[in-house]
Amino acid sequence: MDQVKATTAFVANSSSHVVVDSAGIEKAVENIQGKIPKIEWDFEGIHYFDNGPLTVQYLFVLDTLNFCFWPDKKLSYDDLASGLKEALENDKSVFDADHLQKFTGLQLRNLLKWPRPLPLEDERIRLLHEVGFELERSFGGKASNLVQSCGRSAAKLVATIASHFPGFRDHSVYKGHQIFLYKRAQIFAADLYGAFKGQGYGEFNDISSITIFADYIVPAMLWKLGVLKYSSALASIIESNKEIASGSEEEVELRACSIYAVEKMRDLISVKLGKQVLSVELDLWLWAYGVQNPSLPHHRTLSIYY
Numbered sequence: 576m577d578q579v580k581a582t583t584a585f586v587a588n589s590s591s592h593v594v595v596d597s598a599g600i601e602k603a604v605e606n607i608q609g610k611i612p613k614i615e616w617d618f619e620g621i622h623y624f625d626n627g628p629l630t631v632q633y634l635f636v637l638d639t640l641n642f643c644f645w646p647d648k649k650l651s652y653d654d655l656a657s658g659l660k661e662a663l664e665n666d667k668s669v670f671d672a673d674h675l676q677k678f679t680g681l682q683l684r685n686l687l688k689w690p691r692p693l694p695l696e697d698e699r700i701r702l703l704h705e706v707g708f709e710l711e712r713s714f715g716g717k718a719s720n721l722v723q724s725c726g727r728s729a730a731k732l733v734a735t736i737a738s739h740f741p742g743f744r745d746h747s748v749y750k751g752h753q754i755f756l757y758k759r760a761q762i763f764a765a766d767l768y769g770a771f772k773g774q775g776y777g778e779f780n781d782i783s784s785i786t787i788f789a790d791y792i793v794p795a796m797l798w799k800l801g802v803l804k805y806s807s808a809l810a811s812i813i814e815s816n817k818e819i820a821s822g823s824e825e826e827v828e829l830r831a832c833s834i835y836a837v838e839k840m841r842d843l844i845s846v847k848l849g850k851q852v853l854s855v856e857l858d859l860w861l862w863a864y865g866v867q868n869p870s871l872p873h874h875r876t877l878s879i880y881y
């Protein structure tokens with residue numbers, strides 16, 4: 576996680592299109608008054624949970640597919656989480672490693688009861704196959720073994736996922752430097768922590784090392800709070816729903832500056848209010864408010880990472 580923190584700080588300090596505004600951070604922290612609104616994991620009531628290894632398998636499949644919903648105006652993360660839940664309730668073997676390796680686009684669509692092709696459907700299938708193959712090859716087919724192999728370290732879990740599953744390597748090259756963002760690998764650790772309430776498969780000694788999950792909702796929320804400021808060119812691209820290329824300077828800055836800004840918020844909360852807060856908590860608060868505000872303009876990038 577040190578790589579994520581160091582490289583996103585580099586972006587924030589070299590940025591051309593996005594500014595992390597210190598006054599905006601101060602104001603946001605003042606407004607919280609030390610009380611981050613407490614949002615329960617699964618506040619929506621859409622996730623599968625049985626307190627056992629099947630939940631871990633479900634969450635790993637969920638976070639394998641947890642990206643890019645916006646190209647379909649009606650599709651959202653909720654459809655994915657609840658669709659996979661229902662599929663698992665109907666067939667406990669649906670996410671077995673051998674099944675994952677055989678999925679077709681049509682089967683995934685049917686599983687989610689989605690009437691048309693999913694955004695980046697071929698990529699989703701490729702990633703399911705990759706996850707099924709590598710789970711079988713290295714972890715006895717079970718995501719729970721992957722988690723247990725990391726000895727209660729969220730940082731080790733993120734690193735292990737990135738080294739075994741290329742589809743989770745959420746990196747970019749920015750102004751000649753490699754930048755690490757790891758959205759889906761980190762959110763898997765956070766989902767375990769949230770679902771299992773920090774116990775069992777969700778017990779991590781280093782959950783505070785996780786950063787926020789740089790998607791397209793949290794940057795929009797940070798902009799609304801005045802924590803992020805955009806150049807006028809970038810602001811007009813976002814407001815007019817124009818696509819931003821994956822790996823472009825603008826895209827990397829939006830994501831990296833969001834991570835950096837929330838780490839700065841944590842530091843300020845610690846200094847001013849003497850409280851240690853987790854990025855996981857700040858993320859869920861920002862995300863939950865962001866998704867409940869659909870008129871909030873967000874950036875649009877075709878990406879398998881978020």
Ligand SMILES: Nc1nc2c(c(CN[C@H]3C=C[C@H](O)[C@@H]3O)cn2[C@@H]2O[C@H](COP(=O)(O)O)[C@@H](O)[C@H]2O)c(=O)[nH]1
Pocket residue numbers: 615616617618619641642643644645650651652653762766769787788789790791792793858859862866881
């Ligand atoms: N930073 C951050 N990004 C998150 C999530 C979650 C869901 N987390 C679950 C965990 C516990 C809660 O109960 C949540 O249900 C999804 N996303 C991202 O949002 C986008 C989807 O937006 P829309 O198209 O409107 O559905 C897409 O990039 C998706 O990858 C999060 O927590 N944090």
